Amino acid sequence: MRLIGGGSNSHLWPQMLADCFNLPVHQLALTGEATSWGAAVAAGVTVGLYDWSLAAARSTITQVVEPDATNVARYEEVGAIYHDTYRALEPIYRRLAALGQ
Numbered sequence: 830m831r832l833i834g835g836g837s838n839s840h841l842w843p844q845m846l847a848d849c850f851n852l853p854v855h856q857l858a859l860t861g862e863a864t865s866w867g868a869a870v871a872a873g874v875t876v877g878l879y880d881w882s883l884a885a886a887r888s889t890i891t892q893v894v895e896p897d898a899t900n901v902a903r904y905e906e907v908g909a910i911y912h913d914t915y916r917a918l919e920p921i922y923r924r925l926a927a928l929g930q
Contacts, residue, residue: 848900
């Protein structure tokens with residue numbers, strides 16, 4: 830998983846993502862205004878001003894955050910409870926939604 834933008838500057842957020850998805854998170858050099866930059870490069874490539882090597886040059890991995898096995902196990906436990914709760918409440922959610930129609 831690759832992480833860009835303001836959230837990649839956090840120490841906590843990349844670790845939480847790595848733990849929740851049980852995947853390494855690659856933090857890239859490109860942080861601020863990453864989406865605007867990406868849109869500009871895509872537009873430039875489309876009209877022939879740039880090629881994709883410009884995007885590759887800014888995709889340098891600066892850090893890799895590995896999942897913490899203890900946290901992964903905990904998120905799996907909590908996730909299972911969430912899914913069980915949702916399934917149990919789904920008929921009630923449908924009834925509530927029907928009230929708004």
